[in-house]
Amino acid sequence: MDVQRLELLRELAERRSITEVARATHRTPSAVSQQLKVLEREAGLPLTERSGRGLILTDAGRALARSATDVAVALARARAVWDEFRNDATGEVSLVTFPTAGEMLLPGALKNLAQVPGLVVNCTDKDPELSDFPALTAEYDIVLAYSLRGQLPWGGRGLTVVPLMTEPLDVGLPAGHRLASRSWITPADVIGETWIGAPDGYPFERILHQIEQTAGSQITVAQQFADLRVIEAFVMAGLGIALVPRYTWGGDQPGKLLLKPLRGVDAERQIVALMRPDRAERLAVRTVLEVLRTEAARVQAQHALTS
Amino acid sequence: MDVQRLELLRELAERRSITEVARATHRTPSAVSQQLKVLEREAGLPLTERSGRGLILTDAGRALARSATDVAVALARARAVWDEFRNDATGEVSLVTFPTAGEMLLPGALKNLAQVPGLVVNCTDKDPELSDFPALTAEYDIVLAYSLRGQLPWGGRGLTVVPLMTEPLDVGLPAGHRLASRSWITPADVIGETWIGAPDGYPFERILHQIEQTAGSQITVAQQFADLRVIEAFVMAGLGIALVPRYTWGGDQPGKLLLKPLRGVDAERQIVALMRPDRAERLAVRTVLEVLRTEAARVQAQHALTS
DNA sequence: ACATCCATGTAGCAACGCTACACACTCCGT
DNA sequence: ACGGAGTGTGTAGCGTTGCTACATGGATGT
Numbered sequence: 193m194d195v196q197r198l199e200l201l202r203e204l205a206e207r208r209s210i211t212e213v214a215r216a217t218h219r220t221p222s223a224v225s226q227q228l229k230v231l232e233r234e235a236g237l238p239l240t241e242r243s244g245r246g247l248i249l250t251d252a253g254r255a256l257a258r259s260a261t262d263v264a265v266a267l268a269r270a271r272a273v274w275d276e277f278r279n280d281a282t283g284e285v286s287l288v289t290f291p292t293a294g295e296m297l298l299p300g301a302l303k304n305l306a307q308v309p310g311l312v313v314n315c316t317d318k319d320p321e322l323s324d325f326p327a328l329t330a331e332y333d334i335v336l337a338y339s340l341r342g343q344l345p346w347g348g349r350g351l352t353v354v355p356l357m358t359e360p361l362d363v364g365l366p367a368g369h370r371l372a373s374r375s376w377i378t379p380a381d382v383i384g385e386t387w388i389g390a391p392d393g394y395p396f397e398r399i400l401h402q403i404e405q406t407a408g409s410q411i412t413v414a415q416q417f418a419d420l421r422v423i424e425a426f427v428m429a430g431l432g433i434a435l436v437p438r439y440t441w442g443g444d445q446p447g448k449l450l451l452k453p454l455r456g457v458d459a460e461r462q463i464v465a466l467m468r469p470d471r472a473e474r475l476a477v478r479t480v481l482e483v484l485r486t487e488a489a490r491v492q493a494q495h496a497l498t499s
Numbered sequence: 500m501d502v503q504r505l506e507l508l509r510e511l512a513e514r515r516s517i518t519e520v521a522r523a524t525h526r527t528p529s530a531v532s533q534q535l536k537v538l539e540r541e542a543g544l545p546l547t548e549r550s551g552r553g554l555i556l557t558d559a560g561r562a563l564a565r566s567a568t569d570v571a572v573a574l575a576r577a578r579a580v581w582d583e584f585r586n587d588a589t590g591e592v593s594l595v596t597f598p599t600a601g602e603m604l605l606p607g608a609l610k611n612l613a614q615v616p617g618l619v620v621n622c623t624d625k626d627p628e629l630s631d632f633p634a635l636t637a638e639y640d641i642v643l644a645y646s647l648r649g650q651l652p653w654g655g656r657g658l659t660v661v662p663l664m665t666e667p668l669d670v671g672l673p674a675g676h677r678l679a680s681r682s683w684i685t686p687a688d689v690i691g692e693t694w695i696g697a698p699d700g701y702p703f704e705r706i707l708h709q710i711e712q713t714a715g716s717q718i719t720v721a722q723q724f725a726d727l728r729v730i731e732a733f734v735m736a737g738l739g740i741a742l743v744p745r746y747t748w749g750g751d752q753p754g755k756l757l758l759k760p761l762r763g764v765d766a767e768r769q770i771v772a773l774m775r776p777d778r779a780e781r782l783a784v785r786t787v788l789e790v791l792r793t794e795a796a797r798v799q800a801q802h803a804l805t806s
Numbered sequence: 807a808c809a810t811c812c813a814t815g816t817a818g819c820a821a822c823g824c825t826a827c828a829c830a831c832t833c834c835g836t
Numbered sequence: 837a838c839g840g841a842g843t844g845t846g847t848a849g850c851g852t853t854g855c856t857a858c859a860t861g862g863a864t865g866t
Binding site for chain 1: 841843845846847
Binding site: 516517518529531532535536549551552553554779 | 808810811813814815816
């Protein structure tokens with residue numbers, strides 16, 4: 193019945209360890225353990241089970257944690273209501289992004305957000321390979337993530353997903369390439385080309401497999417880099433071609449890298465903001481989100497113009 | 500941010516006086532006042548205003564109270580989830596009814612509910628004339644109420660409404676009446692009849708007005724009684740005819756009172772259960788509600804058979 | 807003007823939830 | 837096999853919180 197305790201259970205469901213919950217909520221493990229014990233006694237049935245040196249939630253515990261989320265959402269919404277009344281989007285908002293989105297969206301967005309007094313936005317980036325996007329929502333208010341169409345790695349976890357933009361993945365060619373004059377490219381066109389790819393496990397790999405399947409021929413991946421800037425440098429040096437997200441490309445050296453739309457393969461990625469539902473209700477968070485969306489639209493519109 | 504305090508604000512929105520809130524929550528007025536003061540300081544803007552010797556909520560206060568309801572609902576739902584896990588519909592449920600519904604539904608319903616161990620249902624009745632149905636939800640978990648079609652006295656107050664049945668209002672005639680052989684009756688048929696009516700202010704009055712309007716002639720109301728049993732007795736004694744809810748009629752003396760459907764006038768009443776949304780989530784309350792609905796269906800089906 | 811009915815301050819007390827520390831247990835490397 | 841590092845859980849003590857009891861200040865109405 194007590195909200196604080198329910199909140200602890202919810203944290204436990206996500207962080208899977210009392211010690212972690214204690215750290216996250218600035219408490220001693222003992223305090224957390226005690227409160228969960230009280231909750232268990234109130235509930236009248238076991239909510240956790242020992243498992244090795246840690247513990248796991250029972251079915252009842254998970255179910256209760258899920259309803260605890262609804263409580264947290266309602267509570268956050270109440271907070272937001274009265275923040276709106278004071279027109280007060282004050283507070284700290286933490287945000288992680290993968291590098292390319294950070295480069296594309298954050299500078300413009302943060303410039304706008306600087307005009308909101310009392311709103312502090314703390315940003316970091318994390319390599320998308322190393323990071324499990326949904327898990328990051330435990331630590332950050334907003335997680336900028338991407339996925340290819342069709343795969344939904346954040347379904348069913350009860351996270352709030354706000355789409356920001358869908359970005360086409362083009363084929364990057366060096367100037368003077370044999371396909372440089374084409375206005376678009378099909379999988380058949382790139383048979384025999386050398387590719388600069390992403391490391392295994394990166395989602396882009398799937399697109400390359402689709403190209404292989406559609407063209408019916410093996411693809412040669414010469415190098416594997418995680419950083420797009422490196423990839424672009426290799427392409428511009430004529431060492432191969434690569435998949436390049438259309439809006440993310442800085443275009444520092446115009447003319448040296450050409451982007452050609454890819455037809456015949458579903459090559460685009462969804463850039464979204466991922467959040468725990470209660471945090472998504474905070475007025476400060478919603479303000480940041482709104483700016484991110486308009487910034488994404490601006491980038492998209494600007495590219496449509498210049499191309 | 501504290502739920503307890505939000506709850507107090509919500510109570511204040513409904514009961515309109517700190518003293519009343521204190522009484523309802525088993526506290527001293529001083530305690531309530533202190534907590535609301537803290538809430539106000541946290542919110543950063545005034546939630547109440549002094550008005551005479553009492554106080555009223557500001558716009559912000561009302562808005563916050565509304566979101567407090569959502570919090571209470573989420574919390575009650577969490578409670579219900581784990582009650583379901585234990586299959587434990589334990590607790591006390593208080594219920595008010597208007598007399599006719601109490602007679603029709605409660606005996607059968609309570610007989611069923613007696614089989615649920617640990618569930619205690621406390622029932623009372625209140626005269627529908629004297630009682631403001633929505634206001635009763637502050638005091639009782641379930642309020643059985645009725646309204647004629649078209650009027651919605653409990654709209655917009657944020658109450659949960661569960662329909663139980665729609666009951667036709669027939670014309671009751673004494674045996675041997677000139678219309679006794681008819682299978683239905685129209686407003687034109689009853690021109691010149693003497694009526695036994697309900698007191699002014701009762702919703703039934705509106706039906707009589709509709710009959711007047713449709714038939715185009717004045718209605719003579721000889722007596723006005725609130726209690727249906729009295730009305731029925733007068734009708735059976737041949738002193739007039741009356742509107743009688745079809746299922747509610749006990750039918751103690753079969754053959755002495757005839758019910759004839761009324762055509763050409765929209766003569767039926769909706770019998771519903773009225774609740775504060777958070778209380779409606781309680782498992783015990785939902786259990787009672789479920790039984791009431793099946794009981795209502797049973798009564799309706801049985802009448803369809805015997806007629 | 808008085809009694810009455812409000813809301814709201816102040817002092818004190820009980821309960822609650824936290825920290826600090828000690829302990830039991832499981833895993834894992836040496 | 838045996839520490840050492842990790843986990844969760846008890847116990848004692850202490851600060852904070854939210855309550856009661858009582859007193860005060862306004863507004864109302866007879």
